[in-house]
Each structure stands twice: as C-alpha cells, then as structure tokens.
Amino acid sequence: MDKALSGIRILDMTHVQAGPTSSQLMAFLGADVIKVESPWGDATRKQLVDIPGADSLYFTMLNCNKRSITLNLKNDRGKEIFTKLIECCDVVMENFGPGVLDRLGFSWEQVQKINPRIIMASIKGFGTEGPYAAFKAYENVAQAMGGAMSTSGFPDGAPVVTGAQIGDSGTGVHLMAGILAAIIQRQRTGRGQYVECAMMDCVMNLARVKWRDHQRLDHGPLAEYSSQDFEDFTPRAGNDSGGGQLGNAIQCKPGGPNDYLYVVVQEHVWNALANRIGGEELLNDPRFVNIDVRRQNQGEMWELLTEFAGNYTKRELMEILNEIDVPCGPIMSTRDLANDDHVKLREMYVELDHPQRGKWYNLGCPMKLSDSPVEVKRSPMLGEHTDEVLSEVLDYGGDEIEDLKAAGAFTR
Numbered sequence: 176m177d178k179a180l181s182g183i184r185i186l187d188m189t190h191v192q193a194g195p196t197s198s199q200l201m202a203f204l205g206a207d208v209i210k211v212e213s214p215w216g217d218a219t220r221k222q223l224v225d226i227p228g229a230d231s232l233y234f235t236m237l238n239c240n241k242r243s244i245t246l247n248l249k250n251d252r253g254k255e256i257f258t259k260l261i262e263c264c265d266v267v268m269e270n271f272g273p274g275v276l277d278r279l280g281f282s283w284e285q286v287q288k289i290n291p292r293i294i295m296a297s298i299k300g301f302g303t304e305g306p307y308a309a310f311k312a313y314e315n316v317a318q319a320m321g322g323a324m325s326t327s328g329f330p331d332g333a334p335v336v337t338g339a340q341i342g343d344s345g346t347g348v349h350l351m352a353g354i355l356a357a358i359i360q361r362q363r364t365g366r367g368q369y370v371e372c373a374m375m376d377c378v379m380n381l382a383r384v385k386w387r388d389h390q391r392l393d394h395g396p397l398a399e400y401s402s403q404d405f406e407d408f409t410p411r412a413g414n415d416s417g418g419g420q421l422g423n424a425i426q427c428k429p430g431g432p433n434d435y436l437y438v439v440v441q442e443h444v445w446n447a448l449a450n451r452i453g454g455e456e457l458l459n460d461p462r463f464v465n466i467d468v469r470r471q472n473q474g475e476m477w478e479l480l481t482e483f484a485g486n487y488t489k490r491e492l493m494e495i496l497n498e499i500d501v502p503c504g505p506i507m508s509t510r511d512l513a514n515d516d517h518v519k520l521r522e523m524y525v526e527l528d529h530p531q532r533g534k535w536y537n538l539g540c541p542m543k544l545s546d547s548p549v550e551v552k553r554s555p556m557l558g559e560h561t562d563e564v565l566s567e568v569l570d571y572g573g574d575e576i577e578d579l580k581a582a583g584a585f586t587r
C-alpha cells in the first residue's frame with residue numbers, strides 16, 4: 176500500500192534513543208529504513224534486559240518497522256558496501272559522538288561527494304560548532320543544559336528531570352521535521368543538504384515558554400506563579416499551570432501516588448466551579464471574586480478544592496468538573512494508560528509478537544494520516560536483513576555475499 180514516505184530509503188546509522196526514535200517515526204510513515212548496525216549491534220539491544228537472550232524492550236520499542244543489516248565500517252569491504260548504499264539512499268541518519276563519522280571516513284563532505292542528492296541528518300548533543308561541540312550527551316545531560324531541569328520541580332526542591340524524553344525523543348521529532356523539509360527542498364533544487372539537531376537546542380525550544388517568563392521578569396514578578404520568590408531567572412513552578420490560567424494537581428481519594436486530578440481554573444469557569452464546591456458563599460468570597468485576587472490567594476483556593484476532591488476518585492471528580500466545563504485531566508499512571516479504552520482506540524499501545532520475546536507492546540504512531548495508516552511491525556533482529564538488502568538493494572549475488580562475509584565485512 177502506498178504510504179506518505181513510500182519510495183524514501185533511509186540509511187539509518189542511529190543508535191540508543193535520540194536517533195532511533197526519529198527513524199522509527201519515518202518508518203511508521205512508510206520509509207524503507209535500513210538500520211546499519213555494527214557487528215556487535217546497537218548497545219540498547221543488551222541494555223536493561225528483562226528476558227535473557229532476547230533483544231531488550233529498550234531496543235524493540237525504538238526500532239520497529241525497520242530492516243537491520245550489520246556492517247563493519249572499520250573493514251574496507253564494509254566501507255565499500257556502505258558507499259554503495261549511500262549511492263542509492265535518500266537520507267543518512269546518525270547520532271554518533273563527535274567526530275565518529277569523520278574517523279570512519281564518512282563525513283558530510285565525503286557523503287555528499289558520493290551522492291549529491293543525499294540528505295544527511297545528525298543529532299549531536301551540542302552541534303558541530305561552539306564551546307560544547309566536543310561533548311557527548313545523554314537525555315538528562317540535555318535536559319540539564321537546555322533549561323528543562325532548572326525549571327522543573329518545586330521551588331523549594333532540587334532540579335528535576337521530566338519523565339518525557341524531551342532530550343532524546345524530542346530531538347528525534349525535530350530531526351524528522353528537518354529531514355522532511357530537506358526532502359521538500361530537494362524536490363526543487365535536486366540537491367541534498369546537511370540537517371543537524373543539537374539536543375540542547377531542542378530542549379530549549381521545547382522549554383520555550385520558560386523564556387517568555389525569563390524576559391517578563393524584567394518587568395516585575397510573575398503573578399501567576401504560586402511562589403513569589405524571584406531572582407533574575409525563571410524559577411521552578413511545581414505544578415503551576417504555566418499559562419495565563421491557574422492550575423494545579425489536586426489530590427483525590429483514596430490518596431495513592433497518582434490519585435490526582437489536574438485542574439485548570441479558567442477565568443470564565445470560576446463561577447460554576449465555586450458554586451459547585453462551595454455554593455453561594457464561595458461564589459461571593461472576596462478572596463476569589465476575580466482572577467487577580469484568585470492569583471494572590473491561590474493557595475487557599477487549592478485547599479478548598481482539595482477538601483472537596485477528598486470525597487471523590489480522580490475519575491469521579493473529572494466527571495463532576497467536565498459537567499461544568501472545567502478543563503481537567505486525571506494523572507494517568509502507565510498502568511492506567513495500558514488499560515485505557517481511549518488509548519486502545521487510538522492504537523497508542525499495540526500488541527506485537529517477537530521471535531525471542533513473545534508478546535510485547537509498543538507505543539503506536541502519534542501522527543494519524545488518513546491516507547497513510549500505520550501498521551506497527553516488530554523490530555528486526557541483529558543483521559536479520561543483511562542478505563536481503565544486499566541482494567535486493569545492491570543486486571549482489573550469493574557468491575559475492577559469501578566473499579564479503581569471508582572478508583569480514585559483517586563481523587568484528
């Protein structure tokens with residue numbers, strides 16, 4: 176079936192999380208993603224192993240819908256095959272540490288010489304230039320250096336890493352957008368180009384509204400923050416809404432770790448909300464009659480709401496608040512989500528089978544295209560498609576493949 180990215184062939188050298196999450200999205204949308212692995216494989220295959228002898232979930236959940244070939248890029252015959260693959264691919268993706276590709280002999284300049292139409296897409300911790308360019312990076316390093324950690328957590332606590340992988344997966348999404356833009360430009364110019372995403376830059380982009388607040392501080396305190404203790408940088412805001420409306424996570428019964436409902440007290444729903452939780456008396460309470468005083472007295476407002484919420488589960492409270500049009504959402508644990516009918520209907524947690532691990536689940540594709548439906552297919556085993564790719568894409572015959580094997584092109 177024709178898919179959005181049918182006909183786009185990707186030479187995917189990515190490893191760990193940031194790159195593979197990006198190429199997996201491309202594969203979901205129909206690109207032919209050929210994952211080129213070293214003979215020892217993407218390190219995540221063997222990280223956080225839950226079933227001995229099977230590829231770990233760390234690997235399987237980031238590498239669906241791809242083909243895997245092994246190539247030893249430190250072997251001359253391995254380099255020869257890789258060069259031929261560059262000639263017939265649209266995109267090379269990679270997220271090696273600084274200088275790795277240059278050392279292998281496949282810098283952007285060299286890749287472009289081999290195939291001027293190719294797009295080369297790289298993730299680096301900090302880009303290829305600047306004082307931080309030589310540093311390696313992982314998720315939490317990017318969150319630390321991109322401003323996410325300093326702005327996450329409670330004002331009186333230590334900086335906190337967010338649960339969403341904005342440094343790795345967030346950068347992967349940016350890279351995909353860059354690649355798609357480069358493909359569109361190539362349709363006009365016939366030329367490929369280099370697309371680079373630095374994890375630090377992408378985290379800064381995702382923390383964009385914290386920069387709004389950083390500059391607003393020049394003109395006085397930020398009235399919506401529950402803590403009014405400011406210096407000259409954006410502080411941690413706990414569960415404050417982060418927007419123009421007040422918001423907070425309200426504890427519900429029975430008081431478990433995720434028994435909370437996140438409630439946004441939009442200005443125009445206040446009357447209905449006040450009436451529902453405290454009747455006429457709260458409706459006319461001077462501490463809360465308008466947004467300005469509600470901001471000043473938000474601590475007391477949250478206490479009243481928490482008192483009311485103590486009678487209900489998060490689901491019950493959500494129903495009550497939805498009836499009066501108050502935006503709210505239960506804090507969903509992974510268990511809640513794994514069993515959620517909406518998630519099932521959206522195909523966001525899909526059951527798969529794997530020869531080594533049996534039944535397992537992967538997250539689905541969050542982009543829903545009406546003419547390019549996604550069928551999630553299990554991740555490949557190491558080198559599963561080496562022979563297939565060599566014969567189908569490069570026209571190698573059986574004897575040639577045997578010669579290459581004997582020359583160490585696929586092994587250590």
Ligand SMILES: CC(C)(COP(=O)(O)OP(=O)(O)OC[C@H]1O[C@@H](n2cnc3c(N)ncnc32)[C@H](O)[C@@H]1OP(=O)(O)O)[C@@H](O)C(=O)NCCC(=O)NCCS
Nearest residue numbers: 191192193212213246247248249270271272299300311312
């Ligand atoms: C993630 C990261 C820290 C891992 O560091 P690392 O494990 O030391 O791996 P590197 O990417 O630096 O190096 C990979 C090595 O494998 C070798 N290698 C990779 N594929 C190979 C292949 N097919 N054949 C032979 N060798 C191969 C490389 O040549 C390199 O060896 P070298 O150090 O001798 O040059 C680093 O890759 C990085 O900073 N990447 C960019 C930022 C990023 O994406 N981080 C998020 C990861 S989720």
